[in-house]
Amino acid sequence: MSTEFTFQLLAEDPTCGARVGRVTTPHGSFETPIFMPVGTQASVKALTQEDLRDIDAQVILGNAYHLFLRPGTEVLEQAGGLHRFMNWDRPILTDSGGFQVFSLGKLNKVTPDGVTFQSHIDGSRHHMTPERAIDVQLSIGADIIMCFDECTSYPATHKAASESMRMTLDWAARCKSAKVRRCEGVKIIGEESTPVVANPGCALFGIVQGSTFEDLRRESAAATVAVGFPGYAIGGVSVGESKEEMVAAVEWTAPLLPREKPRYLMGVGPPEDFLEAVQRGVDMFDCVMPTRNARNGSLFTSTGRLNIKNQQYRTDFSPLDESCDCPACKRYTRAYLSHLYRAGEISALRLNTLHNLRFMLNLAAAVRLAIRAGRFLEFKREFLHGYTGA
Numbered sequence: 243m244s245t246e247f248t249f250q251l252l253a254e255d256p257t258c259g260a261r262v263g264r265v266t267t268p269h270g271s272f273e274t275p276i277f278m279p280v281g282t283q284a285s286v287k288a289l290t291q292e293d294l295r296d297i298d299a300q301v302i303l304g305n306a307y308h309l310f311l312r313p314g315t316e317v318l319e320q321a322g323g324l325h326r327f328m329n330w331d332r333p334i335l336t337d338s339g340g341f342q343v344f345s346l347g348k349l350n351k352v353t354p355d356g357v358t359f360q361s362h363i364d365g366s367r368h369h370m371t372p373e374r375a376i377d378v379q380l381s382i383g384a385d386i387i388m389c390f391d392e393c394t395s396y397p398a399t400h401k402a403a404s405e406s407m408r409m410t411l412d413w414a415a416r417c418k419s420a421k422v423r424r425c426e427g428v429k430i431i432g433e434e435s436t437p438v439v440a441n442p443g444c445a446l447f448g449i450v451q452g453s454t455f456e457d458l459r460r461e462s463a464a465a466t467v468a469v470g471f472p473g474y475a476i477g478g479v480s481v482g483e484s485k486e487e488m489v490a491a492v493e494w495t496a497p498l499l500p501r502e503k504p505r506y507l508m509g510v511g512p513p514e515d516f517l518e519a520v521q522r523g524v525d526m527f528d529c530v531m532p533t534r535n536a537r538n539g540s541l542f543t544s545t546g547r548l549n550i551k552n553q554q555y556r557t558d559f560s561p562l563d564e565s566c567d568c569p570a571c572k573r574y575t576r577a578y579l580s581h582l583y584r585a586g587e588i589s590a591l592r593l594n595t596l597h598n599l600r601f602m603l604n605l606a607a608a609v610r611l612a613i614r615a616g617r618f619l620e621f622k623r624e625f626l627h628g629y630t631g632a
């Protein structure tokens with residue numbers, strides 16, 4: 243196990259902001275742009291880790307809020323960290339849980355110190371601070387951990403977005419010093435026991451907020467970079483804003499982030515949005531949409547999205563997508579997948595999920611090739627032509 247987190251810039255497309263890089267973590271490396279499947283509760287829904295290896299997922303997401311509430315950090319500590327618990331030896335990124343605290347839990351109180359909330363599972367009360375969110379993530383042992391932030395709700399007034407963004411900034415500095423202290427084993431006076439640090443070589447990413455306001459996005463980017471992190475995320479997107487607003491947030495923010503550090507767009511997105519953000523220099527992506535859609539029968543193909551439960555697929559004996567190499571496409575027909583879905587078979591969820599994820603992973607791989615060849619914009623045009631008919 244290497245211990246250094248690094249990012250190497252391998253290629254930049256001369257015609258736009260798209261770039262290829264390599265992220266190295268204590269659990270191995272992956273090339274960017276990358277799509278990261280979401281495994282909120284230590285599981286990518288409907289799949290096993292063997293399935294994830296089969297479709298060659300390089301890095302997956304876990305969520306600190308969910309894992310903190312269930313199974314709880316004591317279980318993860320006893321298991322020797324999340325990697326061992328779920329038997330996944332490749333990189334893991336954990337979201338700090340800020341988004342979930344604000345969106346899922348019943349909020350009791352937000353103060354500059356932190357957030358008091360009630361669990362969405364059993365109603366138990368918890369107090370989450372930036373320091374506590376770091377401790378939770380360190381005991382989970384992910385390779386990339388995230389600052390505890392307030393994901394500004396949408397829409398927000400300029401004043402509310404500004405106050406929220408400033409609190410996230412204060413919390414970013416507190417997260418950074420908490421992480422450094424823990425990973426260097428500094429004792430905190432008055433503390434009875436020190437939490438377990440399962441993966442001391444992990445990297446903490448800062449998160450840029452600022453909602454849909456250009457001045458706030460710029461201020462947040464500059465100030466977050468001034469705190470100094472090995473990677474940066476663009477947060478507060480995929481919260482109900484329009485596609486144009488999401489793209490604008492990326493356009494304002496990405497150029498202000500250091501060229502030699504990875505950039506992560508949180509919660510985005512469908513293939514079209516993925517390409518827009520890659521073009522503007524984003525390296526890492528996660529989104530529940532490919533997996534959630536799969537479970538609803540909505541599947542990506544190179545000729546567009548289709549719903550497998552539609553009547554026309556009942557007798558369509560062609561593969562789901564001719565150009566896909568996933569188990570669902572290589573071994574079965576649209577007619578069979580349609581039947582499994584209609585019959586409510588569990589295997590439909592698994593096969594559909596394998597396909598949508600493999601589709602996103604293949605898209606990311608094709609994007610990397612195109613960037614290396616200096617033809618990303620051409621690739622994007624060709625892909626969208628097939629995908630949307632545009």
Ligand SMILES: [Zn+2]
Nearest residue numbers: 566568571597
């Ligand atoms: Zn497929």
